[in-house]
Amino acid sequence: MSFNAIAQKDVALIAKDSVKETINPLAPAKAAFYSAVLPGLGQAYNKKYWKIPIVYGALGAGIYYYTWNNKKYQEYRDEYKSRLDGTKTIGNQASIYGALTEETLIRGQKFHQRNRDLSALITAGIYLLNIIDANVDAHLMQFNVDENLSIRPEIYQNEIDYKFKTGIKLTYNF
Numbered sequence: 056m057s058f059n060a061i062a063q064k065d066v067a068l069i070a071k072d073s074v075k076e077t078i079n080p081l082a083p084a085k086a087a088f089y090s091a092v093l094p095g096l097g098q099a100y101n102k103k104y105w106k107i108p109i110v111y112g113a114l115g116a117g118i119y120y121y122t123w124n125n126k127k128y129q130e131y132r133d134e135y136k137s138r139l140d141g142t143k144t145i146g147n148q149a150s151i152y153g154a155l156t157e158e159t160l161i162r163g164q165k166f167h168q169r170n171r172d173l174s175a176l177i178t179a180g181i182y183l184l185n186i187i188d189a190n191v192d193a194h195l196m197q198f199n200v201d202e203n204l205s206i207r208p209e210i211y212q213n214e215i216d217y218k219f220k221t222g223i224k225l226t227y228n229f
Contacts (some may be wrong), residue, residue, distance in 0.1 A: 066095075078197050082193045083190045083191075084098045085193070086189040087190040090185050090186045097186065097193075098188070101192045101196060103192060110181075110185050113181045114178060116220070117175075120174040124167045125167075125171045127167040130151075133159040134155075134165050135161065141200055164167045205225075206226070207226075208223055209222050
């Protein structure tokens, strides 16, 4: 038996389909869980890093407006309470709202309280959108999108009257 015969006998070629990917059905749930634990982590799991600054910017803006409106609400409330007590100062300082009427102080309280509560709801909504975005993006990454199936708008010229027509072209190649 020669060396070539031994080499040919031991060599076996195994062909694998390199195009086929395995789909992890738990990836969307994992991405949503990561975003729920730490906002933006689900986007990092999906490798959509450009979305992370948007998530933190939106959450930071919501938290900023919540704290600002809460601070203003407390200032109006403290001034109103000090007027009810009969004092014109808060602590050792003269009030910056001394020229306002009691009615104006009540309207200021209601305005900032409403905006504070609205800011809290919007911030909670942004947090939920962060989770939903990570989940949906992980779902969409599992779809096979290639040129074999395409839909695109098309503008063509009619050969009889030479007017331009619009339409949608649906293509499926096998």
